[in-house]
Amino acid sequence: MRLTVGQLQAEVAGALIRAGASAGMAEATARALVLAEAQGLGSHGLSRVTQYATHLKNGRADGRAQAEVVARKGGAVLVDAKAGLAFPACELALREAIAAAREHGVAFAGVANSHHAGVIVDHLRLVAAAGMVGMGFANSPAAMPAAGGKHPIFGTNPVAAAFPRRLGDPLLIDLSLSEVARGKVMVAAKKGEPIPAGWALDKHGRPTTDAKAALEGSMLPIGALSSPKGAMLALVVELLVTALIGANFGFEASSFFVDEGNRPGIGQAFVVVDPGALAGRERYLERVETLVVEMLKDEGVRLPGARREALRRQAEAEGIEVGDALLAQWRT
Template sequence: MSHSFNEMVQLAYQGLRAADIAHDAAADTALFLALAEADGLASHGLARVAQYAGHAKHGRVNAQAKAKVHAYKAASAVVDGQDGLAFPAIKTATDLSVRLANSQGVGVVAVKNTHHFGVAGHFTEAAARAGYVSILLGNTPAAMPMAGGKKALFGTNPLAAAFPVKGKDPLVIDMSLSAVARGKLLVASKKGESIPEGWALNAEGKPTTDPNEGLKGLMVPLGGDKGALLALIIELLAVGLSGSQFSYEADTFFAMNGNKPRLGQLLITIDPGLSGAATYNKRIAAFLAMLASDDGIRLPGQRRFAQRAQAMRAGVTVNDTVVLEINSGISKRWTN
């Protein structure tokens, strides 16, 4: 069954409110989850409603949290998510970083005490559409080993960057540092499907095609040791500058019981007019022209935007299991 964008927002919102999550947090979160579905990123879409609701019911998320802003210096600040869902806090941080970049040339905002933050590129895209270069990175519960190690130490630690393009959609580069996003294992589990070998390892460190075994084990780092070292950089930036918990201190998202993850993110927003707005626009245009001369090139973010446009016209077929799960949670208020 196809769902319109507004129907997906309402379904996610009702599912979150049934877990007593505050109106504003539920509304912000539902919007981003529906946008992930529209972009074809089901691993970060409505499949997360039951997870977030369960965490709220089991005390892993502060359902009534309101983000607090602490100014530091002229171009920097810290946003405390107060152990709530991440979306309201990072939305606040994104808006703040844009305002700082507008007045100071750059805005650096660390975010602390948050939760799973969905599609990182959605926040950088918003800043880029406002005319700013934007970078967002953050840590997640431990799922990958350090180079040469066998213990889960780092999260999949997403990284996104977006660059405004005059008169066109921005360039949005968005990736996690595991071979695939861990949420893809969640989707495969809900569908009862296997996963390709090379995505994950089981608890004994052996390759597995069972998504449930992969969720209990390790994710394979993107590019091997280099991916693990990039995850280390993000870990130190996200935690060191925000005062949040390291990935190994946060219990997995894929269990209802556990601690408050208290993860961290870092936003860096830059006014592209450092060398003059005209210069930036000219250099970006020249690069895009060079890319266009190479047949088969796909610009980062363009497939996502095309998928979104199609979804806004025709709706999205949401996994039946996910819809039933949310509706059941609404009727039972996630008591089971």
């Protein structure tokens, strides 16, 4: 069945409300999941609805949580997600950070006691819309070993950035520090498909192409077969989103891919910069466009976020296809 974006958001929100989420939490989460699906990011889109609903029902997430600012000093803001789904807390943190950056030029907002935050760069759309530069970081339940290690310690720990432009879509950059996002392995496991070599290790620390074995084992950091750089970057993100804001480390959180377990209590962190506080907004915009023009001189170069934006616009115009079985599952 093909649904409009609005209809699909209503379906997802309804499923989350029936699972125990407040209306506000359900609506914020539905917007994020449908946006991910619209951009072709199925591993962070509709495939997460049942997972989130189960976590709400089992108490791994508190559907009645009300995120709040618990610390503030200068351009630094800390939000407690209160063990709820992450999206309302991240939205609060970013609105606070944008306001703080207007006053101070730069702001750092942390979200502690949180849950899975979806596509990190999508949170930064608020920042780009405000004409500011945003960076985002998050940890997740342990999925990757430290450099030279075998057992999972770090999450896949995404890094994202958004750079607004004068006229065109913002540059939207988003990558996990694992060789691929763990959600892709989850999708492969559900389909019974193998994964490429170099993506993961099994629970014994051996390379595997079996998606189910990979979910029981660990993901490999980017470039792990030739360099420890990916693992070092994962360590940086892990510390940014835990030590500074008091969130749990990845190894302290139960996997998102199991129904039972603890409340993950992980963290997200966002940096917001007002270009007007530095070289000035006009100089910033001119510099971005100069770089974009140079990049596009080479045939085949695609600006980061361009494909996602094209798919999003197509979905907004044509709707999104959803299986009848999935809709029936959500409606029960």
